[in-house]
Amino acid sequence: MHADNNAHTALKITDPDPNLKSFRRYTEQTRLKHSPTTHNSPSPLAHAHSEHLLNSAVAGRMRNPAPSLHRQPGRCAGTCACRTGRRAGRRFLFRVSSRVYCKKLQRCLRPVREFRPMAAAGKAAAFHLPPLPTVGEIIKLFSLRAQKELSQNFLLDLRLTDKIVRQAGKLKNAYVCEVGPGPGGITRSILNAGVQQLLLVEKDTRFIPGLQMLSEAAPGKVRIVHGDILTYKMERAFPNHLKKNWEDEPPNIHIIGNLPFNVSTPLIIKWLENVSKRDGPFVYGRTQMTLTFQKEVAERLTANTGGKQRSRLSIMSQHLCTVENCFVIPGQAFVPKPDVDVAVVHFTPLVQPKIQQPFELVEKVVQSVFQFRRKYCCRGVEILFPERERLKKTEQLMMAADVDPTLRPVQLTMSHFRNLCNTYRKMCDEDPNLFAYNYREELRQKKRKRSPESTDQLEKTVEENHL
Numbered sequence: 384m385h386a387d388n389n390a391h392t393a394l395k396i397t398d399p400d401p402n403l404k405s406f407r408r409y410t411e412q413t414r415l416k417h418s419p420t421t422h423n424s425p426s427p428l429a430h431a432h433s434e435h436l437l438n439s440a441v442a443g444r445m446r447n448p449a450p451s452l453h454r455q456p457g458r459c460a461g462t463c464a465c466r467t468g469r470r471a472g473r474r475f476l477f478r479v480s481s482r483v484y485c486k487k488l489q490r491c492l493r494p495v496r497e498f499r500p501m502a503a504a505g506k507a508a509a510f511h512l513p514p515l516p517t518v519g520e521i522i523k524l525f526s527l528r529a530q531k532e533l534s535q536n537f538l539l540d541l542r543l544t545d546k547i548v549r550q551a552g553k554l555k556n557a558y559v560c561e562v563g564p565g566p567g568g569i570t571r572s573i574l575n576a577g578v579q580q581l582l583l584v585e586k587d588t589r590f591i592p593g594l595q596m597l598s599e600a601a602p603g604k605v606r607i608v609h610g611d612i613l614t615y616k617m618e619r620a621f622p623n624h625l626k627k628n629w630e631d632e633p634p635n636i637h638i639i640g641n642l643p644f645n646v647s648t649p650l651i652i653k654w655l656e657n658v659s660k661r662d663g664p665f666v667y668g669r670t671q672m673t674l675t676f677q678k679e680v681a682e683r684l685t686a687n688t689g690g691k692q693r694s695r696l697s698i699m700s701q702h703l704c705t706v707e708n709c710f711v712i713p714g715q716a717f718v719p720k721p722d723v724d725v726a727v728v729h730f731t732p733l734v735q736p737k738i739q740q741p742f743e744l745v746e747k748v749v750q751s752v753f754q755f756r757r758k759y760c761c762r763g764v765e766i767l768f769p770e771r772e773r774l775k776k777t778e779q780l781m782m783a784a785d786v787d788p789t790l791r792p793v794q795l796t797m798s799h800f801r802n803l804c805n806t807y808r809k810m811c812d813e814d815p816n817l818f819a820y821n822y823r824e825e826l827r828q829k830k831r832k833r834s835p836e837s838t839d840q841l842e843k844t845v846e847e848n849h850l
């Protein structure tokens with residue numbers, strides 16, 4: 384373990400983790416389960432190789448099976464006699480990208496055809512993770528019960544995790560940060576996409592040994608940070624040479640994550656602010672993000688003018704990024720099943736934000752407008768101004784911005800919001816106290832004046848409750 388420049392715990396893997404003792408137990412059990420006595424006569428060579436694989440996995444030196452074991456294309460190289468054909472044993476097979484695995488042995492059945500030409504042609508072999516226990520088995524192995532307070536819902540289906548990772552685009556030789564990798568389903572898909580480096584930021588210590596196992600299976604590629612993504616300093620996460628100008632194509636850096644629901648919204652707002660200020664993960668340029676959200680939040684992020692879900696999030700995200708609602712993952716796909724469905728959203732920061740004003744100003748205007756989402760939009764605009772000049776200034780703003788005050792907030796287009804923000808900015812420049820004006824604070828003070836005792840009492844009770 385060594386200290387990361389982020390003051391989080393970055394883990395460097397040297398010795399096998401104590402938990403690998405239980406992994407050894409696991410592999411022993413697997414070996415016994417699939418021993419020659421329970422399967423149709425395997426070749427002694429295959430059995431010996433199976434032993435070697437299991438032992439080397441424990442030592443953290445798992446590699447692809449030797450080509451000699453793939454001499455019978457399409458046939459399981461392990462101790463079971465299942466076939467890739469239509470015949471017996473088909474139920475044990477499953478596919479990950481172009482690879483066929485035997486479920487029972489966790490063994491790749493990649494036929495020799497796929498193995499040789501690459502080497503023969505002198506090309507660098509594409510990276511593939513060696514056979515590993517399934518994500519489900521990792522969960523059992525390390526007793527990783529999902530914790531509700533961390534909104535933990537795991538994805539075990541590798542076809543789904545592959546599909547999420549494909550939304551990020553081409554990841555060959557990319558630098559990727561995965562947030563909240565948990566038991567590592569998405570992590571495997573990212574590694575199989577041929578990334579150069581993968582940074583994992585995980586808050587829950589219990590997942591670290593399972594992630595170490597993945598790290599050992601992809602030597603030199605994985606960096607594990609035990610920390611909180613909300614405070615992790617992303618501006619130091621990747622090498623400096625990857626930096627691109629904002630106007631250039633996005634850098635080869637991606638953020639991917641199946642985020643906990645209670646973290647995803649504050650995190651995306653933080654990252655949108657980082658996009659606007661070109662700091663955090665965006666010091667490298669227009670870093671792309673592929674993240675999951677509760678389906679309704681994803682709909683808000685991508686809602687168009689007039690849409691039922693049009694909200695503050697729609698304007699804040701779409702004025703800074705191209706936002707794409709990629710696909711929905713039904714709740715049943717997760718373990719344990721959440722009460723809601725989940726959607727995958729892809730963000731690419733825009734070269735020119737649609738509203739060229741400071742993040743805080745845009746947020747203040749947009750938040751005020753949507754404060755009364757069922758009323759005319761002028762009702763929300765009013766709260767940008769102190770009471771004594773409210774009506775006059777609201778009228779002035781609506782007129783100068785050329786916005787019909789009887790439109791509802793959801794009917795306002797991006798250019799309406801741009802005009803409102805630009806005009807409000809001019810008014811703030813003319814009156815330096817205006818931006819600091821806070822409607823809620825004014826309300827509170829008015830109430831305090833009206834009934835000082837009850838307000839003081841109320842505040843005291845709130846304070847006590849906080850303690």
Ligand SMILES: C[S@@+](CC[C@H](N)C(=O)[O-])C[C@H]1O[C@@H](n2cnc3c(N)ncnc32)[C@H](O)[C@@H]1O
Binds near residue numbers: 538539563567613
């Ligand atoms: C919904 S689970 C997803 C796990 C895994 N990515 C998957 O798809 O199966 C969310 C993960 O994020 C982690 N997490 C929660 N809050 C976090 C935070 N603030 N920073 C980093 N990781 C966090 C949880 O411990 C958990 O592993």
